[in-house]
Amino acid sequence: MKSTIKLSALGLILLLVLNVSCKDRAQNETTASDQNESGAIIESNKGQAFIEDDASSPNVLQIAIGSPDHSTLVAAVQAAELENALVNAGPLMVFAPTNAAFDSLPAGTVEDLLKPENKEALANILKYHVTPGNYSKDFLKKFKKLGQANNQNVPVEVKGDDVFVGGAKIIASIPAGNGIVHVVDKVILPPAQ
Numbered sequence: 001m002k003s004t005i006k007l008s009a010l011g012l013i014l015l016l017v018l019n020v021s022c023k024d025r026a027q028n029e030t031t032a033s034d035q036n037e038s039g040a041i042i043e044s045n046k047g048q049a050f051i052e053d054d055a056s057s058p059n060v061l062q063i064a065i066g067s068p069d070h071s072t073l074v075a076a077v078q079a080a081e082l083e084n085a086l087v088n089a090g091p092l093m094v095f096a097p098t099n100a101a102f103d104s105l106p107a108g109t110v111e112d113l114l115k116p117e118n119k120e121a122l123a124n125i126l127k128y129h130v131t132p133g134n135y136s137k138d139f140l141k142k143f144k145k146l147g148q149a150n151n152q153n154v155p156v157e158v159k160g161d162d163v164f165v166g167g168a169k170i171i172a173s174i175p176a177g178n179g180i181v182h183v184v185d186k187v188i189l190p191p192a193q
Contacts, residue, residue, distance in 0.1 A: 057177030060094045061086035064181065072102040072110060079114045080123040085149075090178035091134035093146075095165050097187045105187055124150050128166070128190040134179045137163050137170050152190050 061083055064070045073096055077083060086092065102110050113122045127150035140146075140163050145153040154166040163170045166188035174181045 057175075059087045059178045060090075060092055060176045060181050063174055063176050064094070064096055067096075069098045069100075069183075070096055072099045073097060076102075076110075076114065076122060076126060079116075080119055080126055082123060082126055086130075088178065091132065092176075092179035093131040093133050093135060094176075094179065094181050095129045095131075095168060095170075095184045095188060096181050097129070097168065097184050098171075101168070101184065101186050124190060125187070128152060128154065129188055136180070137173050137182065140165070140170075148190075150190060154188060154190075 058066065061077070064074050064077070064086075077086065086094065112118060113125070128148045130149040131146045131154075132149070133146075135143075140156055141158045143156040145155050146165065148154050157164040157167075165182070165184065166186075168184035168186035168188050170182045171185050172183040174183070
C-alpha cells in the first residue's frame with residue numbers, strides 16, 4: 001500500500017514537472033517567434049491551414065497557393081483570414097477566379113478590398129465563391145442555383161457545353177483532397193442585400 005502511494009506521488013510529481021517544462025518551452029517559443037516589435041502577440045499563421053503535410057492530396061487552399069494564376073485570390077483569402085476555412089474536411093467547391101479575372105475589375109477595386117477596414121466585405125465576396133459539395137462541371141449542369149457559404153444563392157447557367165456560375169465560366173476543374181477547385185474567368189460578385 002505504501003509503495004503504491006509512493007509510486008502515485010512520484011508519478012504526480014513527474015507529471016507536474018513535465019507540464020511546467022512544456023509550458024515554459026511553449027511560452028519561450030511564443031515569445032521568440034510570435035511577438036511584434038511592441039511585444040504584442042501576433043495571432044496570424046495559426047490553425048490547420050498552416051500545418052505542413054506533404055503526404056495527403058492537396059486541399060483547395062494548397063491548390064490555389066500552388067497556382068501562379070491565383071496569387072491575387074490567395075492574397076485576398078489571406079487578407080480576409082479565411083485560410084483555415086478552406087482546409088477543413090469539406091467537401092468544398094471553390095470557384096477560383098484567375099488573376100486576369102481580378103484584373104478585369106474596375107481600377108482600384110482589389111486594392112480597396114484588401115484594406116483591413118474592408119475585411120468583412122472581402123470575406124463576403126470570397127465566401128460567395130464557395131459551395132458545400134464536390135460536384136463536377138457536368139454534374140453542375142443539373143442545378144439552377146447553388147447555396148453559397150455567405151448564405152446567398154448563385155445562379156447556374158448552361159450554354160452549350162459550358163457552365164457559368166454567377167456569370168463566371170468554368171474553364172478548368174482540379175480535384176482536391178477536400179473537394180474541387182473550379183477555375184473561373186470572372187470574379188463572382190454577390191447581389192446587394
